[in-house]
Amino acid sequence: MTERSMFWDGIALGDCGPYTTLHVQDRFFRMLLNGTGDRGVLRNWLDELEVSGAASPVTVATGGAIVCGGFFASDVAASVNIPTPAAGLSRYDRIVVRRDWATYTTRIARRAGLPAAAPAIPALVQTANVTWEIPLATVLVDDAGTLALTDTRDFASFSTAWPANAVTTDKYAVGAVTPADVPDRTRYDLKGSGEIEPDSTTPCVWTAGASYDYWSFADAATTAGWVYFQAPVGLVGGQVDVYVWSVPNVNGAGIGAELCQWDYDTYSGLYGGTLATTNGTISPDQQARLNTTVYRDQLLAGFAITAGEILIIKLSRDGAADSYNSAMRLLGIEMSRTADA
Amino acid sequence: MAEMSYLWDNPGTGDSPGGGYSQTEFMNEMFRMILNGTGNLGVLYGWLNELEVTDGGGLNAAVNTGGAVVYGFAYENDAALNVAIGNNTTEWVVVRASWAAQTARLVAIAPGAFTQTAGVTYDIPLAQVTTVAGVITLITDTREFCEFTTDLIDNVVETEHIPADAITTAKLENQIRWVLRGEGQLEPDVTNPVGWITGSPPYWAFENGQTDTGWVTLRVPADFTGATTEVFFWNTLTAVASTGDVVWAWSSWDAQPGAVLANQSNSVVVPQAGRVQANGAYRDSIGTIAVTAGDIVHVEVYRDGTNILDTEVQPVALHLVEFAYTADS
Numbered sequence: 001m002t003e004r005s006m007f008w009d010g011i012a013l014g015d016c017g018p019y020t021t022l023h024v025q026d027r028f029f030r031m032l033l034n035g036t037g038d039r040g041v042l043r044n045w046l047d048e049l050e051v052s053g054a055a056s057p058v059t060v061a062t063g064g065a066i067v068c069g070g071f072f073a074s075d076v077a078a079s080v081n082i083p084t085p086a087a088g089l090s091r092y093d094r095i096v097v098r099r100d101w102a103t104y105t106t107r108i109a110r111r112a113g114l115p116a117a118a119p120a121i122p123a124l125v126q127t128a129n130v131t132w133e134i135p136l137a138t139v140l141v142d143d144a145g146t147l148a149l150t151d152t153r154d155f156a157s158f159s160t161a162w163p164a165n166a167v168t169t170d171k172y173a174v175g176a177v178t179p180a181d182v183p184d185r186t187r188y189d190l191k192g193s194g195e196i197e198p199d200s201t202t203p204c205v206w207t208a209g210a211s212y213d214y215w216s217f218a219d220a221a222t223t224a225g226w227v228y229f230q231a232p233v234g235l236v237g238g239q240v241d242v243y244v245w246s247v248p249n250v251n252g253a254g255i256g257a258e259l260c261q262w263d264y265d266t267y268s269g270l271y272g273g274t275l276a277t278t279n280g281t282i283s284p285d286q287q288a289r290l291n292t293t294v295y296r297d298q299l300l301a302g303f304a305i306t307a308g309e310i311l312i313i314k315l316s317r318d319g320a321a322d323s324y325n326s327a328m329r330l331l332g333i334e335m336s337r338t339a340d341a
Numbered sequence: 342m343a344e345m346s347y348l349w350d351n352p353g354t355g356d357s358p359g360g361g362y363s364q365t366e367f368m369n370e371m372f373r374m375i376l377n378g379t380g381n382l383g384v385l386y387g388w389l390n391e392l393e394v395t396d397g398g399g400l401n402a403a404v405n406t407g408g409a410v411v412y413g414f415a416y417e418n419d420a421a422l423n424v425a426i427g428n429n430t431t432e433w434v435v436v437r438a439s440w441a442a443q444t445a446r447l448v449a450i451a452p453g454a455f456t457q458t459a460g461v462t463y464d465i466p467l468a469q470v471t472t473v474a475g476v477i478t479l480i481t482d483t484r485e486f487c488e489f490t491t492d493l494i495d496n497v498v499e500t501e502h503i504p505a506d507a508i509t510t511a512k513l514e515n516q517i518r519w520v521l522r523g524e525g526q527l528e529p530d531v532t533n534p535v536g537w538i539t540g541s542p543p544y545w546a547f548e549n550g551q552t553d554t555g556w557v558t559l560r561v562p563a564d565f566t567g568a569t570t571e572v573f574f575w576n577t578l579t580a581v582a583s584t585g586d587v588v589w590a591w592s593s594w595d596a597q598p599g600a601v602l603a604n605q606s607n608s609v610v611v612p613q614a615g616r617v618q619a620n621g622a623y624r625d626s627i628g629t630i631a632v633t634a635g636d637i638v639h640v641e642v643y644r645d646g647t648n649i650l651d652t653e654v655q656p657v658a659l660h661l662v663e664f665a666y667t668a669d670s
């Protein structure tokens with residue numbers, strides 16, 4: 001029979017009775033209470049059958065459960081003895097609620113594992129109409145009788161949807177929504193205008209343009225500026241990227257490489273620590289670029305850093321060594337990162 | 342039945358029926374009440390395959406396994422079934438409880454409303470299926486899931502109940518955020534530089550009778566939503582109370598990386614009447630800049646002191662330039 005309905009009057013028509021526990025518990029309540037697999041201990045009913053103890057016997061607190069549709073209640077804490085294995089061995093046991101169709105009982109029980117030097121957790125027996133076990137805890141016992149408990153309860157859940165707007169503010173436990181619950185995203189911090197400080201020896205120059213002022217990095221000379229960042233709390237991946245936002249002062253000629261050589265020196269560290277240094281160079285080609293357009297070139301890729309560290313960057317243009325023959329306009333230096341929310 | 346209570350012993354006493362309880366009290370009243378068995382509710386959520394209807398080939402609607410509560414009755418189907426649909430029509434696939442037959446079964450019913458008559462026939466819809474020329478062309482899922490008529494207990498939603506990344510920005514309320522630029526973050530214009538003046542606190546002094554200018558730069562944050570950011574100047578008079586006006590203005594250059602820098606500008610006449618230096622800073626809206634997330638925005642901020650509309654005869658102190666925007670979370 002693939003379709004069935006419950007419950008109807010009489011004993012002669014359609015899906016009517018007589019009904020037994022098979023219909024009431026193993027079909028009706030099991031379906032309604034999603035009584036499959038390891039489910040389920042009843043949430044907030046008495047003390048939720050929590051298992052505790054550091055030595056034998058362990059204690060199983062009061063509570064209730066639905067075991068393959070069958071109801072189980074325990075209103076007095078129970079004890080379960082955990083035998084100590086032989087010297088040199090340990091063992092995993094499970095504390096379970098076991099429904100037994102042969103004895104018409106459901107009881108707290110121990111599913112014993114095999115003693116071994118490297119023991120395995122015993123499997124549950126889950127055969128409908130014979131024996132069905134749902135786990136409460138896993139117990140690792142060593143040859144000194146010391147116990148290590150792992151809570152393995154899987155709580156019952158109704159096969160129903162939540163009504164719209166059911167999860168009001170007071171339904172959230174304090175601190176329930178963590179950054180892990182929110183997708184990571186890219187965030188960035190851009191420094192420009194007064195946030196860039198000219199180098200004291202070879203300064204870049206704040207310059208009047210036809211449309212806007214900018215930091216000018218000269219041709220045929222070395223000029224530099226400084227910016228400071230801090231890797232924020234919530235940094236994901238332990239790294240940041242840094243970009244240079246610039247505009248070529250004149251259009252590229254488009255007939256060969258016109259490389260602008262950006263050199264960088266970085267200083268990074270936590271307070272109280274030594275500043276670590278790195279340096280390097282990028283040389284974006286300006287030959288196809290226009291002086292009406294702003295470009296974003298990656299200066300640092302995957303720069304290793306931890307939350308709270310400061311990152312000091314000296315950005316220099318080696319205009320004497322590079323092959324782009326005009327000034328570069330710098331509008332900003334950006335630190336981009338993946339944030340945890 | 343205005344008031345009723347369940348279940349009692351001693352048939353014929355109080356609310357205990359004289360002939361004993363029947364399914365009417367047990368399923369159609371008690372469980373229907375607890376399980377909100379009304380209207381089109383409800384398929385059981387997460388039980389087997391939730392009676393989902395798919396194309397079974399030809400004129401067959403395939404109904405997967407699952408369960409439902411139909412006007413209080415429990416219904417279960419533990420093996421997928423095909424339901425035949427008429428050709429060139431649109432039919433409902435429903436779970437139908439029949440009091441006459443004492444069954445609940447999958448059926449396809451002709452176009453039009455399904456039946457929901459308690460005590461006779463009660464249908465809950467699973468899908469609307471359209472067929473053309475011997476094949477199914479459209480299946481519209483119309484399942485409504487069963488809901489308990491109980492409230493969730495407080496603090497029931499713990500961290501473990503929330504899958505990773507489940508709370509997207511769409512689930513979070515938008516909020517206003519500000520990006521501020523002040524003090525050393527502002528760079529004086531090369532041609533018409535604003536001066537940094539000693540005071541308590543020091544400030545950028547925008548003089549009367551001339552154009553004083555500074556520059557600030559930002560990148561529109563990734564959480565920006567909407568179309569504009571509103572620009573505010575935080576400023577105060579530097580001396581006495583006044584009845585004059587100040588013309589504040591900005592000119593911005595903004596673009597996505599690799600795009601042409603576009604210019605926008607705006608100016609606003611801000612009356613100073615009623616303002617006093619001792620009251621600290623005032624926050625004046627100087628208009629909005631059309632931007633998108635990720636734009637670089639390079640902004641010239643200035644007092645148009647030579648504008649005939651600028652009648653204020655004293656310098657004005659600028660403390661901050663604020664860009665207010667709506668964030669997606």
